[in-house]
Amino acid sequence: xxQMLHLALLLAAPVASPDVxxxxxxxLFLGHGEPIxxxxxxxxxxxxxxxxxxxxxxxxxIEITHEGWITPGLFGAFTxxxxxxxxxxxxxxxxxxxxxxxxxxxxAAALTRNLRAGVTTITINPDTGRPCTGASALVxxxxxxxxxxxxxxxxxxxxxxxxxxxxPTSLASLHELLDGALTAGEGSFxxxxxxxxxxxIRVRDRQSVRRASVLAKDHGLKGALFGSxxxxxxxxxxxxxxxxxxxxxxxxSADDRAMRSINALVAGGVKIGFSLVTPAxxxxxxxxxxxxxxxxxxxxxxxxxxxxxxxxEISGAGDHAGVLAVGRDADFVLWSGxxxxxxxxxxxxxxDGQRVHGGEDK
Amino acid sequence: MxxxxxxxxxxxxxxxxxxxxxxxxxxxxxxxxxxxxxVVEDALITIEGGKIASVKGGGRASGADLKxxxxxxxxxxxxxxxxxxxxTVEQSSEVTAHARIxxxxxxxxxxxxxxxxxxxxxxxxxxxxxxxxxxxxxxLKTGGExxxxxxxxxxxxxxxxxxxxxxxxxxxxxxxxPANFYARxxxxxxxxxxxxxxxxYDAWQETQREEDDRPGRKELMSALSGETPVFxxxxxxxxxxTAVFLAEEMAAEGMGTMRLVIDAAAEAWREPAxxxxxxxxxxxxxxxxxxxxxxxxxxxxxxxxKLHEEGVPLALSAHSGYGSxxxxxxxxxxxxxxxxxxxxALAAVTTVPATLMGVSDRVGTIAKGRDAxxxxxxxxxxxxxxxxxxxxxxxxxxxxxxxxx
Numbered sequence: 001x002x003q004m005l006h007l008a009l010l011l012a013a014p015v016a017s018p019d020v021x022x023x024x025x026x027x028l029f030l031g032h033g034e035p036i037x038x039x040x041x042x043x044x045x046x047x048x049x050x051x052x053x054x055x056x057x058x059x060x061x062i063e064i065t066h067e068g069w070i071t072p073g074l075f076g077a078f079t080x081x082x083x084x085x086x087x088x089x090x091x092x093x094x095x096x097x098x099x100x101x102x103x104x105x106x107x108a109a110a111l112t113r114n115l116r117a118g119v120t121t122i123t124i125n126p127d128t129g130r131p132c133t134g135a136s137a138l139v140x141x142x143x144x145x146x147x148x149x150x151x152x153x154x155x156x157x158x159x160x161x162x163x164x165x166x167x168p169t170s171l172a173s174l175h176e177l178l179d180g181a182l183t184a185g186e187g188s189f190x191x192x193x194x195x196x197x198x199x200x201i202r203v204r205d206r207q208s209v210r211r212a213s214v215l216a217k218d219h220g221l222k223g224a225l226f227g228s229x230x231x232x233x234x235x236x237x238x239x240x241x242x243x244x245x246x247x248x249x250x251x252x253s254a255d256d257r258a259m260r261s262i263n264a265l266v267a268g269g270v271k272i273g274f275s276l277v278t279p280a281x282x283x284x285x286x287x288x289x290x291x292x293x294x295x296x297x298x299x300x301x302x303x304x305x306x307x308x309x310x311x312x313e314i315s316g317a318g319d320h321a322g323v324l325a326v327g328r329d330a331d332f333v334l335w336s337g338x339x340x341x342x343x344x345x346x347x348x349x350x351x352d353g354q355r356v357h358g359g360e361d362k
Numbered sequence: 363m364x365x366x367x368x369x370x371x372x373x374x375x376x377x378x379x380x381x382x383x384x385x386x387x388x389x390x391x392x393x394x395x396x397x398x399x400x401v402v403e404d405a406l407i408t409i410e411g412g413k414i415a416s417v418k419g420g421g422r423a424s425g426a427d428l429k430x431x432x433x434x435x436x437x438x439x440x441x442x443x444x445x446x447x448x449x450t451v452e453q454s455s456e457v458t459a460h461a462r463i464x465x466x467x468x469x470x471x472x473x474x475x476x477x478x479x480x481x482x483x484x485x486x487x488x489x490x491x492x493x494x495x496x497x498x499x500x501x502l503k504t505g506g507e508x509x510x511x512x513x514x515x516x517x518x519x520x521x522x523x524x525x526x527x528x529x530x531x532x533x534x535x536x537x538x539x540p541a542n543f544y545a546r547x548x549x550x551x552x553x554x555x556x557x558x559x560x561x562x563y564d565a566w567q568e569t570q571r572e573e574d575d576r577p578g579r580k581e582l583m584s585a586l587s588g589e590t591p592v593f594x595x596x597x598x599x600x601x602x603x604t605a606v607f608l609a610e611e612m613a614a615e616g617m618g619t620m621r622l623v624i625d626a627a628a629e630a631w632r633e634p635a636x637x638x639x640x641x642x643x644x645x646x647x648x649x650x651x652x653x654x655x656x657x658x659x660x661x662x663x664x665x666x667x668k669l670h671e672e673g674v675p676l677a678l679s680a681h682s683g684y685g686s687x688x689x690x691x692x693x694x695x696x697x698x699x700x701x702x703x704x705x706x707a708l709a710a711v712t713t714v715p716a717t718l719m720g721v722s723d724r725v726g727t728i729a730k731g732r733d734a735x736x737x738x739x740x741x742x743x744x745x746x747x748x749x750x751x752x753x754x755x756x757x758x759x760x761x762x763x764x765x766x767x
Contacts, residue, residue, distance in 0.1 A: 159449055165542040167454035170489070172465035172497075206470035206508070 020044050020061035021353065023070060025334065028052075031072040031309035031323030034301055041070065043330040046353035051324050066334045068347065071304065073120025073331035074286060074339075075311040075322045077246050078200075078226060080127060081110035081279040082139070087127035089134070093167060093177055096188035098134030100126045101149035110278065115141040116357050117283035118333040118346050119276065121312070121321035128156040128202040128226070131168065131177050135188065136200065138317045140331075142351040147320050152223055153192045157212040158204035175211060182219045198223030198316030200246065206230045213241035224314040226275060232261040235268035244271035244314030247306070249281045250289030259296035266302055273311025291340050300340055307339070334358070386410050387757055389736060390426035391433035395743065396728040398709040407433065409734040412756035417728055428752060428759065434708060434743055435728050436483025436735030436755065437690050440593075440715035441625050441645045441679035444473030444487065451489035451496050454543050456529065457561045459578030459585075461497030463487050464517055469508040476684035478504040478760060481691055481737035481750040484515060484716065484725045488522040491595045492531075494548065494557040495523035498581055499593060501719045503735075505755045519719050520593045520623070521585040525601035526657045529554045555604050559611070562586055566617050586618035591718060594622065597647070597659040599629040606640045623718050625679075628659035634672035643675035643718055648683050649696045666710065667701030676706070677715040691737075694744040707744050 021043045028039025030051055042050035042058065057063050080087055083103040089095050104124055114122055121140055126133035132155050138148040161174055168174045181189040191197035199221045201212040209230050215221070217240055225231075228247035231238055238245060245265050250258050265272055274286050290303040302310075312322025324332060330353040337344035348358035387409040394405035396417060406421030407414060423429050450466040452458045467487060477485060483504055489496035501516040523529075530548040548554045565582035568574075584590040594605045602624055609620040622642040624630065630637060630644045637644060646666055653660050669676050678697060680690040694707040702710070716726030724733045737743075738752035753760045 159447075162449040164448060164453070165544060167543070168452060169448060169454060170452040170461065170466050171449050171468070172461055172463070173452045173454070175465050205468070207468040210470075210508075 020049075020058055022055070022057045022061050022063045023066060023332075023334070023350075024063065025066040025068060025070040027069040027338070029069065029071045029304055029308075030325065031312075032305060035069070035304075039070070041324060041330065041332065043350075043353040046330055048324050048326055048328050048330045050326065066347070067336075069335040069338055069344070070324075071118075071333050071335065071339055072308045072322055072324050073333055073349065073351065074118045074307050075273065075315070075317070076114055076119040076122035076141075076276040076278070076283065076286070077273055077311050077315050078125050078275040079110070079114070079122045079278040080125060081113075082108040082122075082144070083124050084108075088129060089126075090130060090166075093130055094132040094181060095126075095130070095134045096132050096153060096181070098126065099137065099149050100124050100134055101137035101139075101146050104137065104139060104144070104146065106144055111139075111141045111144050114278075114283045115349055115351075116346075118335075118339070118349055119283045119286070120331040120333070120349065120351050121147070121317065122276065123151055123315055123317070125152075125200070126154055128154070128158070129160050131156060131161050131174055132181070132189075138315075138320060140351065142356045148317070150188070150197065152198045152200040152316050153188050154200050154202075155212075156202040157215065158202050158208040158227070160202065160204055171207070175215070179215060179218075182215070182221075192221055193219045195220055195222045199243075200224055200226050200315070201243070203227040204230070206234060209234045210237055213237040213243070216241040216243050223316060224273070228261050228265060228272070229258055230261065232257060232264045235264050235270065238265065239268045239270050244273060244310070246273050246275040246311070246314065247289075249275060249277045249285060250292050251281070251285065252288060252292070254289070254292060256296075259293050259298075262293055263297050266298060271310050271314050272302070272306050273314050274306045275311075287339050288342065291342055294340055300338070303340055387428070387734070387754070387759065388426045389433060389738070389754065390421060390423040390429045391738070392431050393742075394433045394728060395708055396435075397726075398705040398713055405433065407728060407736070409754070409757045412734055412758075414728060414730055414732050414734050416730055428738060428754070430738035430752060431741050432739040432743055432748075433728070434737050434739065435712050435726055435732075436737055436753070437481045437711045438484045438677075438715040438719075438726055439477065439482045439679050439690050439711070440486040440623075440677050440719055441647070441681060442477060442482065442485035442487070443490075443682040444477065444485070445471050446490060446682065448490050448492055451492050453492055456493055456533075456546065456548065456557055457495045457578065458489075458493055458497050459495050459521060459561065459565075459581040461489065462500070462518070463489055463497060463522075464500045464510055464514065467502075467510070469510070469513065473682055473684075474504045476682075478753060478755065480680070480684060480689040481753055482680070483735035483737075483753065483755050484721065486519065486593070486715075486719055488520075488593065491522075491524035491528050493523070494529045494554050495521065495561055495578075495582075497522060498590075501721050503755060505760065506758075515721050515724060516719065518581075518590065519721070520591045521581055522593045523558065524595040525554055525558075525604050526551065526596055526598060528595070528656070529557075551601070551604070555608065558608055562608075562612055562617065585620060586612060588619045588621045591621040591623055591720070593625050593645075595625045597626050597628045597655055597657040599632045599659070601657065602627055602630055603633070603636065606636050606642060609640055609642070626656065626681075628655040628661040628665070630674065631661065631665045631668045634669055634674055637669075637674045638672060643677070643714070644669060645677040645679050645715070645718075646693075646697075648680050648688060648693050663696050663700035665700065666697035666707075670702055670706045675714055675718070676710050677718065678707075678710040691744060691750060695746055698744045704744065
């Protein structure tokens with residue numbers, strides 16, 4: 001039944017495919033910079049061909065005027081709800097060439113759910129809990145389409161990657177394994193050490209934040225730490241690592257430290273993105289967390305970027321998702337107001353220049 | 363008479379990360395126990411750059427930054443267990459002599475601050491005793507910036523392992539296809555001893571044959587030769603015997619003379635002559651409430667005094683205790699009540715462990731050039747009415763004797 005619904009959505013929702021569409025809105029956020037008042041997007045054959053404040057409507061184009069906001073489709077970092085139960089291969093501590101993309105269930109209801117929450121691009125990740133769990137994948141929730149089957153090398157430097165009955169059982173061995181593999185520089189580890197393959201390193205406590213930051217600095221890694229809760233006292237180390245931080249989800253019950261740490265990272269010049277972490281959290285929860293951080297002092301523009309452009313960038317997906325720019329896929333969301341206002345509703349979701357959710361046809 | 367320390371700065375730092383060097387600090391004490399057997403009356407201790415610059419008697423309290431009834435060197439705990447988390451030990455092999463605790467430390471753990479607040483400024487860190495030979499232990503300060511660079515006093519200070527029932531717990535014989543690496547030796551005490559002996563023999567034979575360096579060979583050879591001391595946890599009599607006999611067998615075979623330190627040696631009092639004969643030192647575990655400790659070993663309040671009388675080098679430990687009645691100072695107090703002389707009690711928590719760990723050139727005594735690690739007391743140390751009221755770590759002041767944090 002769920003699959004049926006999904007198919008129905010894909011078949012029925014898009015409007016008749018026009019060559020050129022102009023979408024005007026009171027507020028246009030492009031995924032970077034500041035929101036543009038009275039901005040417009042021109043979409044041609046699924047791509048953005050113009051975006052900005054003064055955009056003239058080409059002849060013959062369909063013009064849509066939206067009272068509210070346009071943002072890029074939200075970026076859902078770290079999801080596991082479209083990969084079934086086989087989230088991680090536990091047979092070896094290091095599985096650098098494993099690809100979670102092969103676990104993607106293309107008809108998973110979760111993809112539709114993400115899409116309807118405005119999340120147009122996600123990373124699907126092997127679960128954390130072993131030193132190296134493989135490669136994450138970049139996936140468009142509409143379709144779905146795998147844009148990159150080797151997006152990030154997923155590492156875990158926290159106590160969670162240490163087991164009691166499998167090697168490694170000690171933090172020392174965990175560190176040696178990863179440091180050794182990066183030094184040896186073979187396969188995916190070599191790509192990571194050469195800065196070609198971004199990493200995502202799970203951290204859970206201060207010692208792992210420190211260790212991961214030092215490891216990244218020593219080996220010149222690109223990418224992000226995954227975990228912001230314990231970064232408050234270690235912003236200097238994180239900043240020196242050159243990595244961004246994919247923040248732990250901030251729920252309504254989050255304590256002060258959760259938001260203090262995120263604000264401290266931003267104050268220290270660290271690029272942040274919110275992580276989605278499904279199925280533990282709903283796709284809608286990212287907006288809630290962003291709003292809570294803004295309430296605790298986070299710059300609203302940084303919060304918006306952390307759901308779009310910055311999150312994609314530090315996840316290694318900056319060329320594919322998160323921003324609206326000329327030549328990029330026209331994946332965007334129409335909101336009744338700022339997505340940081342929880343009273344704002346999501347009106348329409350567009351992917352590749354097609355309306356895939358919402359609108360008058362819904 | 364100054365009954366208690368004069369608290370110049372009453373605010374307690376939330377986290378104990380002493381600011382890098384108050385450049386100069388002067389501490390006054392009515393009595394400074396600078397080393398076992400040495401007392402300086404009306405002492406003025408001047409600290410510069412984190413080190414002790416001078417100790418002078420007959421001084422006046424006025425003008426000193428900190429004042430206390432008594433001062434000792436910062437306490438040293440050679441069996442401190444900041445964490446009981448098994449993620450400090452690599453259990454995929456039962457002998458991991460090459461593993462280094464310094465790579466497994468969580469310097470943000472709360473245990474460090476708990477130690478510092480009770481006056482322990484220098485500790486041994488080592489893997490949890492779940493392996494036969496766990497690896498190389500290190501000596502660290504308990505405070506300061508939470509980095510190894512800032513806190514390490516001596517890396518590879520000793521080889522750490524255990525006898526008794528702990529290294530074999532959880533293992534089982536391999537019969538059918540093993541589900542994990544616990545299907546292995548040792549499953550018994552004799553298996554544990556066998557692993558020790560095999561490790562040393564293998565290392566020694568490989569060295570004779572000039573074979574490839576297997577991990578741990580160098581560390582084991584260093585221990586065999588006596589260059590690096592060997593700390594072996596052994597609570598009960600039979601396990602203490604086993605440790606001593608192991609060292610004696612290695613010596614008899616001409617493989618080397620180990621420097622043996624038996625940790626948690628609760629029942630060392632039963633056969634002290636054995637320890638004297640083997641020149642082994644002993645570190646006692648905290649006094650148990652009901653007499654029995656791990657492995658059923660029994661110790662009482664006079665255990666320390668008995669060992670001291672026999673001439674066994676003696677250190678005391680609180681392990682990870684920090685609550686009321688569990689601190690290192692209180693272990694020394696119990697030992698005093700059991701008959702241990704004051705100077706021997708002071709030595710057991712300062713100079714003896716510092717010497718056994720090879721760091722006595724930096725810590726354990728108050729003397730010019732030593733690290734400025736001090737405990738300020740509200741009266742004579744190791745009395746039930748006395749407690750630490752201030753701690754100085756490398757010249758930085760931590761005021762407040764709260765241990766219940």
